[in-house]
Amino acid sequence: xxxxxxxxxxxxxxxxxxxxxxxxxxxxxxxxxxxxxxxxxxxxxxxxxxxxxxxxxxxxxxxxxxxxxxxxxxxxxxxxxxxxxxxxxxxxxxxxxxxxxxxxxxxxxxxxxxxxxxxxxxxxxxxxxxxxxxxxxxxxxxxxxxxxxxxxxxxxxxxxxxxxxxxxxxxxxxxxxxxxxxxxxxxxxxxxxxxxxxxxxxxxxxxxxxxxxxxxxxxxxxxxxxxxxxxxxxxxxxxxxxxxxxxxxxxxxxxxxxxxxxxxxxxxxxxxxxxxxxxxxxxxxxxxxxxxxxxxxxxxxxxxxxxxxxxxxxxx
Amino acid sequence: xxxxxxxxxxxxxxxxxxxxxxxxxxxxxxxxxxxxxxxxxxxxxxxxxxxxxxxxxxxxxxxxxxxxxxxxxxxxxxxxxxxxxxxxxxxxxxxxxxxxxxxxxxxxxxxxxxxxxxxxxxxxxxxxxxxxxxxxxxxxxxxxxxxxxxxxxxxxxxxxxxxxxxxxxxxxxxxxxxxxxxxxxxxxxxxxxxxxxxxxxxxxxxxxxxxxxxxxxxxxxxxxxxxxxxxxxxxxxxxxxxxxxxxxxxxxxxxxxxxxxxxxxxxxxxxxxxxxxxxxxxxxxxxxxxxxxxxxxxxxxxxxxxxxxxxxxxxxxxxxxxxxxxxxxxxxxxxxxxxxxxxxxxxxxxxxxxxxxxxxxxxxxxxxxxxxxxxxxxxxxxxxxxxxxxxxxxxxxxxxxxxxxxxxxxxx
Numbered sequence: 001x002x003x004x005x006x007x008x009x010x011x012x013x014x015x016x017x018x019x020x021x022x023x024x025x026x027x028x029x030x031x032x033x034x035x036x037x038x039x040x041x042x043x044x045x046x047x048x049x050x051x052x053x054x055x056x057x058x059x060x061x062x063x064x065x066x067x068x069x070x071x072x073x074x075x076x077x078x079x080x081x082x083x084x085x086x087x088x089x090x091x092x093x094x095x096x097x098x099x100x101x102x103x104x105x106x107x108x109x110x111x112x113x114x115x116x117x118x119x120x121x122x123x124x125x126x127x128x129x130x131x132x133x134x135x136x137x138x139x140x141x142x143x144x145x146x147x148x149x150x151x152x153x154x155x156x157x158x159x160x161x162x163x164x165x166x167x168x169x170x171x172x173x174x175x176x177x178x179x180x181x182x183x184x185x186x187x188x189x190x191x192x193x194x195x196x197x198x199x200x201x202x203x204x205x206x207x208x209x210x211x212x213x214x215x216x217x218x219x220x221x222x223x224x225x226x227x228x229x230x231x232x233x234x235x236x237x238x239x240x241x242x243x244x245x246x247x248x249x250x251x252x253x254x255x256x257x258x259x260x261x262x263x264x265x266x267x268x269x270x271x272x273x274x275x276x277x278x279x280x281x282x283x284x285x286x287x288x289x290x291x292x293x294x295x296x297x298x299x300x301x302x303x304x305x306x307x308x309x310x311x312x313x314x315x316x
Numbered sequence: 317x318x319x320x321x322x323x324x325x326x327x328x329x330x331x332x333x334x335x336x337x338x339x340x341x342x343x344x345x346x347x348x349x350x351x352x353x354x355x356x357x358x359x360x361x362x363x364x365x366x367x368x369x370x371x372x373x374x375x376x377x378x379x380x381x382x383x384x385x386x387x388x389x390x391x392x393x394x395x396x397x398x399x400x401x402x403x404x405x406x407x408x409x410x411x412x413x414x415x416x417x418x419x420x421x422x423x424x425x426x427x428x429x430x431x432x433x434x435x436x437x438x439x440x441x442x443x444x445x446x447x448x449x450x451x452x453x454x455x456x457x458x459x460x461x462x463x464x465x466x467x468x469x470x471x472x473x474x475x476x477x478x479x480x481x482x483x484x485x486x487x488x489x490x491x492x493x494x495x496x497x498x499x500x501x502x503x504x505x506x507x508x509x510x511x512x513x514x515x516x517x518x519x520x521x522x523x524x525x526x527x528x529x530x531x532x533x534x535x536x537x538x539x540x541x542x543x544x545x546x547x548x549x550x551x552x553x554x555x556x557x558x559x560x561x562x563x564x565x566x567x568x569x570x571x572x573x574x575x576x577x578x579x580x581x582x583x584x585x586x587x588x589x590x591x592x593x594x595x596x597x598x599x600x601x602x603x604x605x606x607x608x609x610x611x612x613x614x615x616x617x618x619x620x621x622x623x624x625x626x627x628x629x630x631x632x633x634x635x636x637x638x639x640x641x642x643x644x645x646x647x648x649x650x651x652x653x654x655x656x657x658x659x660x661x662x663x664x665x666x667x668x669x670x671x672x673x674x675x676x677x678x679x680x681x682x683x684x685x686x687x688x689x690x691x692x693x694x695x696x697x698x699x700x701x702x703x704x705x706x707x708x709x710x711x712x713x714x715x716x717x718x719x720x721x722x723x724x725x726x727x728x
Contacts, residue, residue, distance in 0.1 A: 210421040216378055217416075218436040218487065219409035232426050307426055308471040 116199025430468030
């Protein structure tokens with residue numbers, strides 16, 4: 001079986017396990033859904049009626065199968081807080097978080113890889129020290145503090161960017177970006193620092209490798225040697241780091257969205273948890289997990305594109 | 317072989333390579349000189365750490381910035397020492413190329429073979445991707461890789477070590493370089509694969525007249541394909557001679573030791589009946605200084621006071637001393653000369669000979685100082701006689717005599 005197909009199969013199994021855990025987890029929470037739904041001072045009859053209408057008296061396996069069947073058709077239930085379908089709320093919040101995460105990832109890759117290459121190539125020179133110092137700062141500064149400082153500096157003292165809120169890209173692209181710049185910096189800076197350090201380490205290894213000497217012996221230019229040979233080999237490490245840091249990106253998005261009042265997934269999750277909106281929590285966790293599995297799948301598939309030894313299953 | 321009038325393809329003069337780190341200084345190569353003519357195979361031999369690889373890396377201009385290179389390296393009339401990086405990049409891969417000793421790691425694992433061979437062609441011949449690919453397949457075919465069109469699409473990990481070394485050769489010869497440096501091209505490979513690699517190098521020399529510098533410590537390989545041999549010890553050249561002559565009549569005590577340390581099937585030491593190989597006693601000196609003496613002196617059983625006081629230069633030996641045939645000096649051309657850097661070269665006698673003939677005249681003559689540096693050409697006669705306490709050169713002797721320790725001779 002080819003590597004991509006096997007990897008997709010593994011992802012589907014993981015997704016199944018996640019759905020079981022989410023389903024069971026929500027039911028294991030203290031408190032009873034029917035009681036919560038029945039409102040103040042519920043009568044036993046009202047509770048029983050709710051239990052019946054929601055199928056809560058059925059066997060747990062039957063409930064799970066029903067849940068999966070509904071989920072597969074896009075029916076994730078109705079939010080007990082807003083009365084709106086969970087899927088609609090999720091779909092509304094998703095673009096905000098996706099844009100935030102994607103831009104933060106882009107920032108981390110461009111800045112992190114770029115700075116990492118510079119630090120490796122200019123080893124022992126002032127450039128390396130500068131890059132290292134900035135990276136250390138990026139790693140040490142907490143997101144909430146960086147967010148506040150950036151808002152004070154670039155939204156209040158010099159009002160170039162927006163301090164809070166969200167404007168959809170489709171409505172006004174410029175305004176959208178003006179709102180996203182600061183959150184993206186806050187979310188992406190830590191990741192950029194990690195990527196930079198890993199890129200630097202990987203590049204130092206690649207640059208002293210025999211194949212780089214071969215490349216130089218061919219008379220290739222510095223740029224061809226660094227980018228075409230050394231960086232190409234270092235990318236496996238970079239992609240690995242990105243995959244591992246993804247959890248941080250998701251949890252970081254929750255914090256960032258709180259700071260900048262962005263109506264994204266993070267905000268949706270927090271609101272749902274605080275109001276014991278079980279259907280919503282279930283839906284949000286399922287979506288987040290799926291996203292996580294999907295990105296990990298993409299990371300693994302990216303490996304096989306970068307490194308033929310993985311794609312072709314050969315030993316080295 | 318070539319005549320002395322043709323300019324050498326590569327000429328190294330008084331090359332020095334010094335590595336400086338904050339804690340120490342290493343003189344990796346110290347005053348090395350050699351020439352190599354088109355179509356010639358020069359073997360550079362010596363123990364690990366004697367500066368063989370550093371020399372060739374210096375010639376390629378691939379040393380790290382911690383190294384400082386002195387002297388002169390002329391490639392077809394172009395000076396490479398001190399040339400700027402841009403100029404060197406145009407030379408590398410086109411006029412001079414190198415095969416490295418680690419075929420398993422010298423190819424980039426994430427690029428196809430075809431791409432890696434084609435890359436050097438695109439760099440120097442300004443051809444397109446498609447044409448480079450076709451030429452790469454031709455080159456793979458040339459170095460004896462079966463099904464080259466398919467192999468060109470393969471990645472290095474799909475090839476065996478021998479095949480990878482052939483790919484390295486294909487890369488090296490892609491632009492028909494005038495000089496090819498092969499740094500232990502067969503060391504990492506099976507013996508059965510070695511022969512194939514050497515064959516490829518041989519045919520290359522014959523077809524294109526490529527000058528090949530072969531770095532090795534495999535004396536069997538040297539005997540196989542080299543025309544001339546340069547022996548290095550502790551960063552200096554100690555002996556240089558046509559290959560047959562070096563094996564038949566090594567003149568530097570170190571070369572003798574090196575040859576004596578090679579196992580020869582069916583040969584044992586007669587004296588004790590055990591099959592022990594001769595080893596050279598002592599250790600290679602540290603290269604942190606540049607002593608004005610023979611660096612082999614501490615390990616040399618022939619050494620006398622002078623060896624510890626002045627550094628012997630690598631100079632041509634007089635024919636009379638070598639063969640006792642009465643050639644005049646200078647008759648042999650540069651590439652055919654036999655040179656040794658020794659104050660008293662070992663008299664001509666095969667290493668693995670019968671009982672040494674000079675044994676009876678041995679010991680006291682050694683340090684008397686009345687003996688000249690036998691065999692040394694000594695064109696600067698005044699300097700020589702001064703060293704020799706004014707004594708007449710003992711050329712009347714049938715052989716330039718020399719203390720010889722019989723026990724060190726391997727008898728058959």
